[in-house]
Amino acid sequence: MAHALHIVVCAGVVPDPLQTLEPVTGPNGPGLKNEMVLPAVLDPWAACALYEAAHLATAVPGSKVWLVSLGPKAKLQQVMMTAGQKVSFELVPIDGPIGGFSDAHSTAAALAEAIALLPGLEREHLLLFGGWESATRGAGITLQLVGERLGITEQFQGVDQIAMRDDGSFEVLERVEGGKHQVSVCAGTPAVLGWATGNLPEPRNNPQIGMQNMRAIMPALQKAKPVTLAANGLRYAALSLPKQQRETRLEKNLSPDEIAQELVDWMTAE
């Protein structure tokens, strides 16, 4: 039986992608129009990591999950109303700026410092989880940097699956080109896993879990440590939106094969 795991999930909060997102450049640099007004959600990539962490913690008795999140306290609080109902975790909030344009090195430093100070965390049993990409508009390197700052050299990105072995080693499936997975076996913790989507569905809202989580979440939020992230000379010369095209059509009667064929026809016609 594998040793109990200490799983730390790094997850940012991002504006709900369902809202109208309009980039603007203000006196403090790039951002989104009315960003503080927009409802926030847990970064979708990191949310997958959280669900996988909770699943793994259930499978390995005695394991524990921390959720380390950096963002404005008010936004963290709002996100916890939903995320807190999904799976059990202990929140470690860091009261910081909104948006993903912060310098990744400064962000990683703040996260690593918070993780290093976690009471009871056993580094030798640590799995550091997060998203391999981010919807925060960040550079997508924060998780690696956190791992490096914590001195963790075993790093996997684009992870879709982890399987623990009785001897403490584990097998990891990482996404590679061509829709395939690379299979690696790691001798043991500590390790960093940047998750792709994983294989788990979004857990249902569970009021029991919500009640249990919230008893610790609110006090933690009230004690959230404020941080100021240094820009480190970072300057954005230009920003542009991804080229996108939205064509909405609701289809109820087409089979998956027919929909796939239509998509293929559309893509090949481009």
Add this chain to the structure above:
Amino acid sequence: MSVDTIAADASAAAPERPTMEVDIACVGFGPAMGGFLTTLTRAWSEHPDDPAFASKVALGMPLQVVCYERADDISAGVSGVVTRGKGIRASFPSLNPAEIPMAASITTERVLYLLDPIGASRRSFALRAGDSVLRGLGGLLGVKDHAFELPWTPGFLHKHGGLVLSLGQFNQWVGSQLMASGLVQIWPGTPVSSPIFAGDAVQGLNLADQGVDRSGAPTTDFMAGMAVRAPLTVVGDGPVGAIGQALDQRLGLPPGHAQSEWALGMKMVIELPDSPEGNQLKPGTVWHTFGYPEPEIFGFLYVHPDRLVSVGIFVPSWMGDPSRTAYRYLQHYIQHPALWRYLKDGTLRSWGAKSLQESGKHGEPFLTGDGFARIGEGSGSTNMLTGSGVDEAWTTGVQLADAVVELLRDGKPFSRQNLAATYEARRRASWIEREADAAKNARNGFHRGMVRGMFGMALAGLSRGRLDLVGGVPSAREQIRPFASGKAAGVDAEQAEQLARNARTGGRPLHDALMTARGWPEIELDGRLLVTQQDALLIGGKVQAMPGFADHVVFRDPHLCVPCAEKTCIALCSGQAITQGADGVPAFEREKCVHCGACLWNCAHSPDGVGANIEFRAGAGGLHSAEN
């Protein structure tokens, strides 16, 4: 935690439900619940060591207060508002609108009578005659852009000193403060399916089952909704909420009361173009309109900061015509020259709709019972004379919280008697009751035409309720004019029959076809502001529905639907979630539903002579826009 067995409803097998004990279980996070929880937590945080705030169900713990909200976020699934803010300002004396996104103090108010620039509106002879006079004397009377501004606005319509709000943003602002207090828990995305009854007493709430198919049958990942037991259940789930409905079905309404008057409010939040000075609408501007697109349809425009405006219409139940629909009328409304002058080249930012229970005092249910109290719109607090509901709802929540604190401190149980002596007594002695009494019969005339209705409203308003037109209000079902009578069509009988036949066989829905037949032009979509209704759902309302929940709209006896010609359930469905089914029975798609609840009062048929043929149950999902 424990497990016990409680029947979810009469029709379902009793699942094993996990059970949780709390002190106060609340359902529905709207302005009423905001007022309740804000007032409760303030009293509590001012006296944190007061033993009154110790839990009675979890010894050694503080009071356990949880609130369940159906929508996926507390800022979703609500509408914008213009309000006097009397009760809200009483709770927040130093309120600065700048702290609340999209909020502004009201600066100007206008009441406009809109002429019909198209000629398709169903206007009575009297109205047409009046229109002719206005057109003829337009220069003298200041008619501009086919709109006549009333030179004088009765005081009861004014909202001077009030606020323009996005209720989504306001809810978020209130909710953030509540959560920051750490004293209460608010759980969005959690529909509540039924009260836990013990006789006529309420002992808590059953949360909706998850992991079920459309019919509610368990699937492989079934999770029975939790039974949340509580000495006090606070019901603030609005006019179409499952708990309020269940209470009304169980207890009935007080003698002489009926919930007959309804309206559907539908609106868009539009980002205005950066127009030159002189053609801009200033934040805090409020317009009330009437006369267009149909005489029964009232409209509004109010201006938020940052070039955002809320524009919408109210389609009332007393509009008996089978063209009783909202989205297409709203598109015509925003293109009226008086509005289009500003809105043209705007961009749709958000969209939404909700039912309004407009019976006021006549529709008030039993406000209290053993173990429960009702607040907000579902408790009949909306004032239909002043056109105000949010402030009243907020205040009923405040009154209940004051009562609850009193009972907690006195160590008294939440019995009907105690809640009546504290909460009801406060409400009866307040401005809510006085103004509700004055508004009680203000709507009587509308069932005999718009002109009489306006007269009756003015009479009641100016006399502060001492005078009103005599007249009863038929039930919501009876207000739907049968299409077969021929009166509904406004087109010749042969054409009407053709339109109905086409609709029955899956062609253009009757309401839409009727409008076109009457001369309403097709909407020229621009892809930005004038978009299809489905695009409004997705890019405006951002409508979503989590899988694993049962259909919340159910046709009780599908056979009754087949011969129904009007199918106003289809006509007034805000999200086109109800459409013509192949077998003549309307089809429901919960992924499109915005939970406006219009279907509940838009069915002319009844399998039992009591309720309509449509049930509107607890369901998940709906609007996700926070800008409403």
